[in-house]
Amino acid sequence: MLVDRDRQAPTTPETESMTTLKPTWAYLIAALAGAVGWLGIGHLTHRREAWDSSLYFSWFLPSIALIVAGLGFFAPHRPWRWAFAPFAAQAVVAFIQSPTANLLPLGLLVFGFYGALCTVPAWLGTAVRRHITGTHGPSG
Numbered sequence: 001m002l003v004d005r006d007r008q009a010p011t012t013p014e015t016e017s018m019t020t021l022k023p024t025w026a027y028l029i030a031a032l033a034g035a036v037g038w039l040g041i042g043h044l045t046h047r048r049e050a051w052d053s054s055l056y057f058s059w060f061l062p063s064i065a066l067i068v069a070g071l072g073f074f075a076p077h078r079p080w081r082w083a084f085a086p087f088a089a090q091a092v093v094a095f096i097q098s099p100t101a102n103l104l105p106l107g108l109l110v111f112g113f114y115g116a117l118c119t120v121p122a123w124l125g126t127a128v129r130r131h132i133t134g135t136h137g138p139s140g
């Protein structure tokens with residue numbers, strides 16, 4: 001049986017009562033959280049790059065993990081996207097701030113690593129939703 005991953009799973013009475021975010025909103029929330037976090041931490045700690053501050057690791061990464069888990073819950077179709085969006089936005093902001101940074105290629109790898117790491121809470125958010133609703137279809 002072929003599955004079209006771009007189509008949403010059929011709705012049931014249990015899933016109709018669940019709120020679902022459109023992917024556009026989930027992308028926007030994730031990207032804004034990433035960009036605002038990068039700029040905010042840099043501004044608060046007077047650092048050029050947010051990850052030069054311990055606040056990035058002690059507050060921002062756990063906060064993004066919670067946001068991504070929430071997005072996985074409310075936008076469960078292909079939840080891995082919500083894990084990479086904040087770090088893609090951070091990469092764009094970092095490039096705009098310093099387009100000639102010689103360590104930017106390494107930074108892109110680190111952003112990719114953090115995105116991959118945050119797929120875990122994204123999948124967990126989706127798993128919790130599926131457990132609550134009793135649906136177990138593919139999530140992408």
